[in-house]
Amino acid sequence: MKSILINIWKVAVREVNRMTSRGLYILVVLVLPVLSILFFASLFQEGVPTKMPIAIVDLDQTASSRKVARNIDVTPVSTVTENLQSETEAMSELRAGNIYGFVVIPKNFQSDILASRQPVISYYYQNGFLIAGGLMQNDLTLILHTLSGGINIQKREAMGQPEDYIKSQVQPIQLSTHQLFNPTANYSVYISTIVLPIMLQLFILLMTVYSIGIEIKERTSHEWLRLSNKSIFTAITGKLLPYTVIFFIEMMFQNFMLYKVMQIPMNTSLGWLMIGSFLFVMAYQAIGVFFIGLLPLMRHSLNLAAFYGILALTLCGFSFPIEAMPPVFQYWASGFPVRHYMHIFQSQILAGFEPRYSILSYLYLVLFFLLPLTIINRLKSALIYQTFIENVHQT
Amino acid sequence: MKNKNINIFRQIIEGFSHAFRIWMREFQLIFSDVGVMILIFAVPLIYPLLYSFIYYPEVVRDLPIAVVDLSHSSDSRQFTRDLDATPDLKVATTSISMEEAISMFKNRKVRGIVQIPKTFSKDIAMKRQTTISAYADMEFFLYYKALMTGASFVSLETGNQLQIKNLMNDGLTERQAQITAEPFKMVDNAMANQAGGFASYGIPAALILIIQQTLIIAIGILAGTARERHIFGTLVPMDRKKMGTFRLVLGKAAAYFTIYALLCIYMLGIIPEWFGYGQSASLVELIALITPFILSSIFMGLTLSVIFKNRESAMMLYLFTSIPLLFLSGIIWPLSNFSTVWLAVREIFPSSNAIFGYIKMNSLGATIFETRKEIMSLWIQTGVYFLTACITYGYQVNFSAHLRRELASHSYREIRKKIGIVG
Numbered sequence: 001m002k003s004i005l006i007n008i009w010k011v012a013v014r015e016v017n018r019m020t021s022r023g024l025y026i027l028v029v030l031v032l033p034v035l036s037i038l039f040f041a042s043l044f045q046e047g048v049p050t051k052m053p054i055a056i057v058d059l060d061q062t063a064s065s066r067k068v069a070r071n072i073d074v075t076p077v078s079t080v081t082e083n084l085q086s087e088t089e090a091m092s093e094l095r096a097g098n099i100y101g102f103v104v105i106p107k108n109f110q111s112d113i114l115a116s117r118q119p120v121i122s123y124y125y126q127n128g129f130l131i132a133g134g135l136m137q138n139d140l141t142l143i144l145h146t147l148s149g150g151i152n153i154q155k156r157e158a159m160g161q162p163e164d165y166i167k168s169q170v171q172p173i174q175l176s177t178h179q180l181f182n183p184t185a186n187y188s189v190y191i192s193t194i195v196l197p198i199m200l201q202l203f204i205l206l207m208t209v210y211s212i213g214i215e216i217k218e219r220t221s222h223e224w225l226r227l228s229n230k231s232i233f234t235a236i237t238g239k240l241l242p243y244t245v246i247f248f249i250e251m252m253f254q255n256f257m258l259y260k261v262m263q264i265p266m267n268t269s270l271g272w273l274m275i276g277s278f279l280f281v282m283a284y285q286a287i288g289v290f291f292i293g294l295l296p297l298m299r300h301s302l303n304l305a306a307f308y309g310i311l312a313l314t315l316c317g318f319s320f321p322i323e324a325m326p327p328v329f330q331y332w333a334s335g336f337p338v339r340h341y342m343h344i345f346q347s348q349i350l351a352g353f354e355p356r357y358s359i360l361s362y363l364y365l366v367l368f369f370l371l372p373l374t375i376i377n378r379l380k381s382a383l384i385y386q387t388f389i390e391n392v393h394q395t
Numbered sequence: 396m397k398n399k400n401i402n403i404f405r406q407i408i409e410g411f412s413h414a415f416r417i418w419m420r421e422f423q424l425i426f427s428d429v430g431v432m433i434l435i436f437a438v439p440l441i442y443p444l445l446y447s448f449i450y451y452p453e454v455v456r457d458l459p460i461a462v463v464d465l466s467h468s469s470d471s472r473q474f475t476r477d478l479d480a481t482p483d484l485k486v487a488t489t490s491i492s493m494e495e496a497i498s499m500f501k502n503r504k505v506r507g508i509v510q511i512p513k514t515f516s517k518d519i520a521m522k523r524q525t526t527i528s529a530y531a532d533m534e535f536f537l538y539y540k541a542l543m544t545g546a547s548f549v550s551l552e553t554g555n556q557l558q559i560k561n562l563m564n565d566g567l568t569e570r571q572a573q574i575t576a577e578p579f580k581m582v583d584n585a586m587a588n589q590a591g592g593f594a595s596y597g598i599p600a601a602l603i604l605i606i607q608q609t610l611i612i613a614i615g616i617l618a619g620t621a622r623e624r625h626i627f628g629t630l631v632p633m634d635r636k637k638m639g640t641f642r643l644v645l646g647k648a649a650a651y652f653t654i655y656a657l658l659c660i661y662m663l664g665i666i667p668e669w670f671g672y673g674q675s676a677s678l679v680e681l682i683a684l685i686t687p688f689i690l691s692s693i694f695m696g697l698t699l700s701v702i703f704k705n706r707e708s709a710m711m712l713y714l715f716t717s718i719p720l721l722f723l724s725g726i727i728w729p730l731s732n733f734s735t736v737w738l739a740v741r742e743i744f745p746s747s748n749a750i751f752g753y754i755k756m757n758s759l760g761a762t763i764f765e766t767r768k769e770i771m772s773l774w775i776q777t778g779v780y781f782l783t784a785c786i787t788y789g790y791q792v793n794f795s796a797h798l799r800r801e802l803a804s805h806s807y808r809e810i811r812k813k814i815g816i817v818g
Contacts, residue, residue, distance in 0.1 A: 049732045095761035120580045128587035128758040132729045151578035168524040173554040178530045299430040302710045320593045321535045
């Protein structure tokens with residue numbers, strides 16, 4: 001037992017020496033992951049988009065229409081950047097991407113209101129961008145309803161209705177919305193908490209495949225196996241150990257950025273957070289080993305890792321809910337650790353549900369550890385016989 | 396004088412034929428490399444299909460919710476039926492306690508809870524304001540949106556009917572009551588992607604990004620492979636005759652351009668047609684946008700390719716940019732909320748302007764004139780990256796030529812040692 005530990009240590013030391021000998025390792029293991037974390041943390045600093053440019057087409061130019069325009073301007077989501085003369089002009093500005101939406105106040109707006117002729121206010125918004133479109137719609141609907149309510153109140157006052165009664169009548173049914181177990185309707189919570197692990201899994205996958213694949217490619221696998229006393233388990237454990245440590249630290253750095261710097265609520269203990277992060281790193285390393293064992297020619301296994309790693313963005317279900325996808329993809333999605341990690345995040349960390357609600361997700365993550373067992377013999381023979389060397393014709 | 400003219404003429408002909416040979420040689424390199432073939436052909440062919448199938452349902456419909464009906468009245472039952480009738484929501488269960496509803500929520504049996512207060516029916520009868528509480532799932536933005544859309548629609552509609560009824564009781568005619576309740580009408584016009592479908596929103600961006608990323612990685616892989624293949628690790632082969640930089644850059648670019656021009660017919664023509672994504676842009680408009688996009692991506696790829704020392708370097712060092720680039724394009728996070736730094740970084744990559752321009756043209760029907768900012772930026776990028784590609788390749792060409800001269804007086808081993816290749 002002791003000799004195995006010593007061998008693992010020896011392999012790990014050898015790996016650290018290899019890591020420091022090439023710029024590529026430092027870049028992929030340290031520089032790029034940290035840069036990615038900082039990039040997303042900085043991009044979503046604000047949490048909710050504000051001050052999106054919109055235009056007003058005021059065809060009425062009266063006190064009432066100007067009041068509408070002013071009210072639209074003061075909402076936090078949008079800022080009126082342009083006052084335009086016609087709908088066509090505004091549409092062109094929208095198409096050119098200079099504004100995200102516009103509101104058209106019709107001619108005779110004020111006189112139509114006074115004469116109870118029910119004028120029509122139209123609003124247009126760019127729905128090709130999901131977040132901007134949704135926010136714009138909410139914002140404009142809300143502000144116009146408020147304005148409409150204001151006119152309603154004035155009319156009722158003129159009719160001599162008592163104040164309390166008016167209040168209850170203008171909005172007989174009020175909708176109070178609560179975000180269950182998450183006090184903030186913060187977009188950066190949606191995006192950054194999932195995108196950061198997705199970035200990291202990409203680096204873990206690529207690095208795991210590379211660190212083993214390069215031994216095959218450069219025919220150093222014999223030296224590696226000798227050091228581990230010809231045990232493939234020792235060899236792989238020792239080799240991956242330094243990466244496990246580094247990537248785990250990066251996971252924790254990322255958690256620090258999310259929960260301390262960006263102040264996303266964290267409703268679980270540090271212990272659970274560490275367990276989740278650790279299992280996440282290990283699960284992806286296991287998948288990396290599986291890929292290189294399946295396709296010992298590094299050029300192919302790297303392609304596979306890239307394909308799988310990029311697909312995680314779609315199949316983790318953060319953008320589009322898994323339950324709404326066709327059934328085939330729902331099963332497929334279980335094959336992505338980030339999906340289970342996301343579940344743990346949503347349920348345990350953000351909502352603060354008891355761990356028993358996410359225990360299945362932890363189990364799934366552990367299940368990935370078994371994956372390398374299926375190809376371990378294939379990988380070992382690839383390391384011993386070096387049958388997967390690409391032929392390079394030097395010229 | 397006449398002689399000189401003939402000379403220039405001959406040089407041009409020679410340049411073209413040389414560029415043509417490089418073009419064909421690049422084809423040969425691409426088509427004989429399975430890894431690159433998979434990247435250039437399989438990825439652009441398969442990814443759009445895959446994404447389209449995954450996002451096929453496009454929108455969230457019939458989100459299962461629990462209604463906690465504390466009122467148990469005909470009014471509250473009508474309200475529940477109205478919720479169920481919206482396309483967004485489906486009432487999975489009613490008549491349960493809040494505790495039970497929360498437990499179902501934790502087990503993901505329901506994705507939202509609507510609570511009708513005990514006094515609901517009484518409030519309505521007494522003409523008092525009543526409050527409906529909606530508890531939304533924050534796990535998915537689309538779930539949150541579905542619950543809010545459905546619940547607020549029903550609340551507004553029901554409220555409106557009550558208001559009109561009460562006003563009519565006060566002696567107004569129906570028309571007067573309607574106008575009092577709703578002094579002006581609001582018309583909601585969603586431009587581009589009217590249905591708010593997810594595929595129509597995400598896939599155009601993905602298509603453009605795939606073009607750029609596979610191009611840059613493929614060029615990088617071939618550059619890394621070339622260095623592995625050449626005995627002194629040079630990017631440019633040490634041919635007997637020094638290669639012209641322009642011919643080299645143009646010949647290589649021509650090879651990628653022809654392949655990607657053909658791929659674009661499939662990716663930007665056939666895929667949107669099959670799956671019914673926006674296709675307002677005419678062929679001419681698409682060509683005006685996509686031509687500088689492909690060119691700038693190729694020249695950027697050629698420029699970057701000099702840093703990839705090995706075959707796998709491009710994949711290891713460049714692939715990760717795909718995810719940040721999607722966000723930098725501005726389709727997820729509004730550009731008006733970008734800091735100046737990220738707006739500047741955004742301008743480095745052709746995909747940013749191309750995605751924006753493509754969505755504008757294809758979903759909103761923007762003309763070439765309305766997309767001029769993006770098209771101009773792409774042409775500027777093409778120019779800048781063409782220059783950088785020429786400079787970096789020029790340096791590599793000279794370096795290879797230099798090594799070749801060295802060979803006359805030094806041994807292989809000496810040269811390898813000198814440029815830092817051990818063994």
